[in-house]
Amino acid sequence: MNAGRHLLSRVWTELGADPRLIRDVHAASIPVPLPSRLSTGDLAWASVAAVVCAAQGDAATLDPHRIAAAYRSDRFLTIDGTAPPVWSPFSGFWRTVDGWVRTHGNYAHHAAGLRSALLLDTTAGADQVRDALAVRPSSVAVAAITAAGGLAVPVLLEDPDVDAMLRSRPLLDVRRIDSPTAPPRRAAASTGRPLDGIRVLDLTRVIAGPVCTRTLAVLGADVLRIDPPHLPEPGWQHFDTGHGKRTALLDARSAHMHDLLSAADVVVLGYRPDALDRLGLAPGDLTERYPGLLVARLSAWGAEHPRRAGFDSLVQAESGIAWIESPDGDRPGALPAQALDHSAGYLLAAAVITLIRRRAEEGGSWQVQTSLRRVAAELLGMPRRPEPAAEVPFDPAHHVAHFDVAGQTLVTAAPAIPGFDFAAPRPWGEDQPRW
Template sequence: MLDAGRIATAYRSDRVLTIDGTAPPVWAALSGFWQTADGWIRTHANYPHHAAGLRAGLRLGDTAEAADVRDALAVRTSAAAIEAISAEGGLAVAVMAEHPALDAALRQTPLLDVRGYDSPAAPRAVLLGSASRPLEGIRILDLTRVIAGPVCTRTLALLGADVLRVDPPGLLEPEWQHLDTGHGKRSTLLDARSARFDELLAEADAVVLGYRPAALARLGLDPQSLVPRHPGLVVAQLSAWGADHPQRAGFDSLVQAESGIALIESPDGERPGALPAQALDHSAGYLLAAAITMLLRRRAIEGGSWWVQTSLRRVAAELLGMPRRAEPGAEVAVDPAAHIAHFSIGDVELVTAKPALPGLEFAAPRTWGADQPSW
C-alpha cells in the first residue's frame, strides 16, 4: 500500500539529505529570482559554467556575487537581461503568468509519447526478474543529470536493473546532487564519441537521455539515430521544454517560472515563489521509469524497438490542469524519521529519503565517476 508520507518525503528528498550530518546547500548563490526594471526573472547557476555565463552576460567579473547580480539586473529589462545572459551560455527565463491556451494544447498531446518501430528482437529481450526485482538482468545506460533523469534511473535500479550512468569527463556533478539520486547505480566518466561508449550502447537494453535534443543529435544519440543502429533498444528521452525546442536548456525551477507556477505560488501576490518540491522533476522521473518498465515488457512480448519521450513543460501543463484551491491550504506535517535511510560511502555518512515504492530499499549510491565503463 502506498504511504503518502513516504511519497511526500521522496518528492522532497533534498530536504532530508545530509552529508556527514550537515544539510548541503542545494542552490548556488546566483540561482534564484531577481527583480528587473520591468518584472522578475529566474536564473539557474548551480553549475560553474552557467554561473560564468550569467556573470559574462551581465558584464560582471569572475568574482561577482549575488549583490552585484541584483544591482546589474535592477537596471535592465527582463528581455534584455535574458538575451544577454543566454548569449553567453547562462540560463535565465522570465517569470510569467499562466498560459491557459498553451497548457490546454499541451494537454492534448500524450503525457508520455510512446512510439514503436519494427525491428529484430534484441537477444536479451525476455524479462527474467522476480516480482520484487522485475528488471533483474536488464542493462540501462543512463545519460542524464540533475534530478528528473536520475530519479528515473534510480527507480529502474531499485527494480533490479544494472544501471550505468555515463558523464562526460570535465563536467563535474555537485556531490549532493549525485548522492541524492545515485542509489543503486554505477557511475563512470566516458566520452560519448568513444569506441567504448558504442560498445556499451550495443549491449544495453535501454538508454535514458536527459540532455538537450539538439546536443544529442549532434552526437548521433537522438532516438532517430539510435533505433536503426541498435534493433531492440528502448529509448527514453526527457527534456526541459519538449521536442519543439531542441536547442533550449532548462531545469525544473526555470519551467516553473516561465509556465506560471512561480506566480501561482507567490507568497504575497508580488514576489514569485516555488512549489514545495521539485515536483516537475520527480513526476517526470517516475513517469518515465514506469514507461520504460512497460516498454521492456512489450518488447519481450512483441519485439521491436521503442521510444518514449516527455518533458518538464508537458508535466507542468498537466499539473496546471488539475483542480486547485483558491487559497493555499495548510502544509501537512510529515515526520521524516520513518522515511529516511542511512548509508556509509567511504568516509561519508549519508542520510537520504527512502524509496517511494513500498517494500523496497535502495542500495547505497556509489562515488560519482569512480566506476569502470563496463557492464
C-alpha cells in the same frame, strides 16, 4: 474521479498497459502533503502509483508521507551530519525594470555565463547580480544571459491556450519501431525484483533522469551512469539520486560507448535534444543502430525546443506556476518540491517498466519521451485551491535511509516505492565504464 486517479488512468492508456493492473487502485486515503494551490500532491501520487502498478500491480500500500519525503529529498539530505548547500546564490528570482527573471547558476559554467552577460567580473557575488538585473528589462537580461551561456527565463503568467495545446499531446509519447532483425533482449524477471537482469545505460543528470534510473535500480536493474569527463557533478547532487547505480566517466564519442549501447536493454537520455543529435544519440539514431533497444528521453522544454537547456525551477517560472504559487501577489513563488522533475522521472520509469514487458511480447524497438514543460501543462490543467493547505508535520525518521559511502555518513530520503530499499550511492565517476 479524484484528479490523481484520473491522471493514472490516462497515463495507463497512453502506455498501452494492462488495464487490470489499475482496476482496483483507489486514491490515497489522505492527500500527499505537498501544500500548494496546484494539485502537486495528486500529481506526485499518480506518478509514483504508475511505477508501483507497472512493477507490482498494487498501489494500495503507498504512503503519502513517504512520497512527500521523496519529492523533497533535498531537504532530508545530510552528509556527515551537515545539509549541503542545494542552491547557488546565483540561482533564484530577481527583480528587473519591468518584472522578474529566474536564473539557474548551480553549475559553475552557468554562473560564469550569468556574470559575463551582466558585465560583472569573476568575483562578483549575488548583490552585484541583483543590482545589474534591477536596471535591465527582463527580455534584454534573458537574451544576454542566454547568449553568454547562462540560464535565465522571464517569470510569466500562465497561457491557458499554450497549456491546452500541450495537453492535447500525450504526456508519455510512446512509439514502437519495427525491428525484424533485432537480437533478443532481456525481459523483466519472473522472480525476485521486477527488473533483475535488465541493463540500463543512464545518460542523464539533475533530478528527473536520475530519479527515473534510481527507480529502475531499486527495482533490480543494473544501471550504469555515464557522465562526460569535462563536466563535474556536485557530489551532494549525485548522492541525492545516485542510489544503486554504478557511475563512470566516458566521452560519448568514444568507440567504447558503442560497446555499452550494444549490450544495453534500455538507455535513458536527459541532455538537450540538439546535443544528443550531434553525438548520434538521438532516439531514432539509437533504435536504427541498435535494433530492439528501448530509448527513454526527457528534456526540459520538449523536442520542439531542441536547443533550450532548462531545469524545473525555470520551467515553473516561465510556465506561470511561479505566479500561481506567489505568496503575496508581488513576488513569485514555487511549488513545495521540484515536482516537475520528480514526476517526470517516475512517469518515465513507469513507461520503461511497461515497455520492457511490451517489447518481450510484441518485439520491436521502442521510444518514449516526455518533458518538464509537458508535465507543467498537465499540472496546470488539474484542479486548484484558493490557498495552499497547511503544512503537515510528520516524523522524518520513518522516511529516510542511512548509508556509509567512502567513509562519509549519508542520510537520504527513503524510496517512495513500498517494499524496496535503496542500495547506497557510489562515489561519482569512480567505476569503470563497463557492464
